[in-house]
Amino acid sequence: MSIVSLLGIKVLNNPANFSDPYEFEITFECLEPLKHDLEWKLTYVGSSRSLEHDQELDSILVGPVPVGVNKFVFTADPPSAELIPASELVSVTVILLSCSYDGREFVRVGYYVNNEYDSEELRENPPAKVQVQHVVRNILAEKPRVTRFNIVWDNENEGEMYPPEQPGVDDEADEEDDEEEEEEEEEEEEEEDDDEAEEEAEEEGEARELEAQEAEEEDEEAAEQAIDAADQHAGEDEDPPEINEEDDDLPSLKKRKIEGEDEAASTPQDV
Secondary structure, X not given: OOOEEEEEEEEOOOOEEOOOOEEEEEEEEEOOOOOOOEEEEEEEEXXXXXXXXXXXXXXXXXXXXXXEEEEEEEEEOOOOHHHOOHHHXXXXXXXXXXXXXXXXXXXXXXXXXXXXXXXXXXXXXXXXXXXXXXEEEEEOOOOOEEEEOOXXXXXXXXXXXXXXXXXXXXXXXXXXXXXXXXXXXXHHHHHHHHHHHHHHHHHHHHHHHHHHHHHHHHHHHHHHHHHHHHXXXXXXXXXXXXXXXXHHHHHHHHHHHHHHHHHHHHOOOOO
């Protein structure tokens, strides 16, 4: 929780000449008494390509800070044009207004700044050498970018942020953590075993289906062979039987025998 909260910033002289000082009316709230002062700082970003051209325009210490809402005016000098690359002097840049407590920055506000010539003729036909006296700045005060950072205040310390070790409680907590980790590992192992069992069952099922398919194919092949053999036997039975010429006498002999019997029956026997 931040002890100091930024409530608002008002840019007082805007737009202004490039060489005019910067003026901000800052309002903030302090929730608890502070042991140290607040340090406010304004930085001008001279180049988008290198930090070497950044200029700290001014910094002030505000304190002692009473509890409640506070307001003050922060005035800072303009940047030195000689320290800014000529190609980036008349262009869009950024200024950073930040506040720190005991060397720890907890809030930063960034504004875009548009630097341009004050006449249409110079804007259309800029001179080879920048004429700083004709450059004006316009701070886009309606669109600030605020960044906040968590820091340690007077009522906080590392011991409070990180409680001291408590042997009994810590051991119990460690044991609970170990038990939870073991349970999670067991659950993961059970899930892996279930997955392996499912895979094995699927493989067995596929093997059984393959065996059944092979057996079915073998049965079909055996049935086809049996049908072919039956067709062959049927064809052989349909062929006319061979006649043995020697058997032609059999019917005549039988007939003769019968006729002989008849003759014997018709011959009268002696009494």
